[in-house]
Amino acid sequence: MVLAIVMENLKVGYIIEDEVFWAVKGVDLVVEEGTTLCIIGESGCGKSTLASAITGILPPYALTDGKLKLFDHVVINGQLRNYNGIRGKITAYIPQNPGTSLNPFLTVEEHFYYVLRSNFKSDREFSKKIAMEILPKVNLDSSVLEKYPHELSGGMQQRVIIALALATNAQILVADEPTSFIDAHLRLQIIELLGRLQREFKKTLIVITHDLLTTSTICDYIAIMYAGKIMEVGPREKVLRNPRHPYTKMLLETTPILGVKKRLKPIPGEPPSLGKEYQACLFLDRCPYKSKECYSDPQIQVIENSHFSKCWKALEAPWL
Ligand SMILES: Nc1ncnc2c1ncn2[C@@H]1O[C@H](COP(=O)(O)OP(=O)(O)OP(=O)(O)O)[C@@H](O)[C@H]1O
Ligand SMILES: [Mg+2]
Numbered sequence: 024m025v026l027a028i029v030m031e032n033l034k035v036g037y038i039i040e041d042e043v044f045w046a047v048k049g050v051d052l053v054v055e056e057g058t059t060l061c062i063i064g065e066s067g068c069g070k071s072t073l074a075s076a077i078t079g080i081l082p083p084y085a086l087t088d089g090k091l092k093l094f095d096h097v098v099i100n101g102q103l104r105n106y107n108g109i110r111g112k113i114t115a116y117i118p119q120n121p122g123t124s125l126n127p128f129l130t131v132e133e134h135f136y137y138v139l140r141s142n143f144k145s146d147r148e149f150s151k152k153i154a155m156e157i158l159p160k161v162n163l164d165s166s167v168l169e170k171y172p173h174e175l176s177g178g179m180q181q182r183v184i185i186a187l188a189l190a191t192n193a194q195i196l197v198a199d200e201p202t203s204f205i206d207a208h209l210r211l212q213i214i215e216l217l218g219r220l221q222r223e224f225k226k227t228l229i230v231i232t233h234d235l236l237t238t239s240t241i242c243d244y245i246a247i248m249y250a251g252k253i254m255e256v257g258p259r260e261k262v263l264r265n266p267r268h269p270y271t272k273m274l275l276e277t278t279p280i281l282g283v284k285k286r287l288k289p290i291p292g293e294p295p296s297l298g299k300e301y302q303a304c305l306f307l308d309r310c311p312y313k314s315k316e317c318y319s320d321p322q323i324q325v326i327e328n329s330h331f332s333k334c335w336k337a338l339e340a341p342w343l
Contacts, residue, residue: 025094027195027227028054028077032089033099035072035081043086044297046072048251048305050089051323054244056194059221059228061238061259063274064248065294070231071119073248074199077229078116079106093195111142115193117217119200121180125172131183132168138187153190160223161186161216178209182216189220196221197229202237211237235278239263244329247271250294250305255337257330265343267324267332270306272342304334312341 035047046069054060062070075081076091076099091099093113098106118124125134135154139145145153155165161182172180181201188196198217202210214230218241221228232238239245239259246256247270255268266272276288292309295301303318304310310317316335324337 025056026053026092027056027094028052028229029092030089031091033073033076033091034086034088035069035076036086036088037082038084038086042298045086046251046297047076050251050253052246052253052256054227054229056094056227057225058244059218059230059242060244060246061235061242062229062231062246062248063233063235063238066233067297068248068294069251070248071199074116074197074229074231077195078114078197079104079110080116111138111191111193113193114195114197115188115191117184117188117196117198117201120204121177121184122172122204124184125180127172129171130168131170131172131175134183134187135168135190138190142191150190154186157186157189160189160220177205178213181205181213185213185217185220189224193226195227195229197231199231200233201230202232202234210234211240214238214241217241235274236280247274251297252305252333254306254334255330255332257326261326261330265326265330265340267326267330267337267340268306268334269310269312269336269342271332273309306334312336 030050030052033047033050034045036043036045064070087099087104088101093109096109098104098109132151132154136147136150139150139153154168158165163182202213205213214237230238242259244256245259245262247254247268249270255262255271262271266275273290277290279287290309295305302320304321307313307317321333321335324332326332326337
């Protein structure tokens, strides 16, 4: 088994008004090569920060600690970061908003040229050849090559972005909310496209989402993130059907399921502030199952092979 991503107590923070805010508060996670992992969590829980760490696009002023390894490359080791030969070669980023991620002054053909030139020193002729091979894979024809981004619909722009990520040949693709700027009826199409491409090209795919309903259809594993930590991670069916963290259970209750009539229950309360250090479980204030052991940070509990939870009550799971 080859591991594409290994995180060991990974922390990423920002300094805001002389104070350090750890947006990612110590994450341990491994992703096997050729699998799809969905990272789900509420707004502000650190998903995009984690995505930026993997793809090497953290701002220079970000602080890091712990370790992040991509295949054999240690890219984060404490405060040291080294992404030489990583961006666009090992990892590619599929951003949230295709409209603002494409350069409005460049045609699609020129986008391919600049991406491929920086990665492979390709000339215009070669990059056009690659573009014409890849565009049909994302259900676009070569007529889009002459078009500027504003001449494309949101769904077409997102397909172009995915095609550019594929053109880099990067093994790890990180899609940060790839459907949030797309009409609801196109979301499933884009997610299914990502899933098909992941299988066809044997990529390692990380999809960050709020949209558990559509995104979970293509993933092998689900990680539930809360306030900068991974609360539960495991195979998709296990996490969805046998949630071993109360937050996962409550998050599932906020999500509609096609064909199932149920009352949706919002999660009361707010996530804890990022600026503070906590000794207790981060979910303590919102947890209906809390008891005195929850005032110390839960150790990772092993439910079964590759299914882990950061809750003291994960094994008894009184919410099930
Ligand atoms: N470049 C930055 N500089 C300073 N603070 C930042 C920066 N990027 C993110 N943050 C802060 O870090 C925290 C986590 O943000 P992040 O964007 O990673 O969350 P997220 O889970 O992706 O949220 P969303 O679902 O809304 O996209 C937030 O409090 C945010 O304000
Ligand atoms: Mg985000």
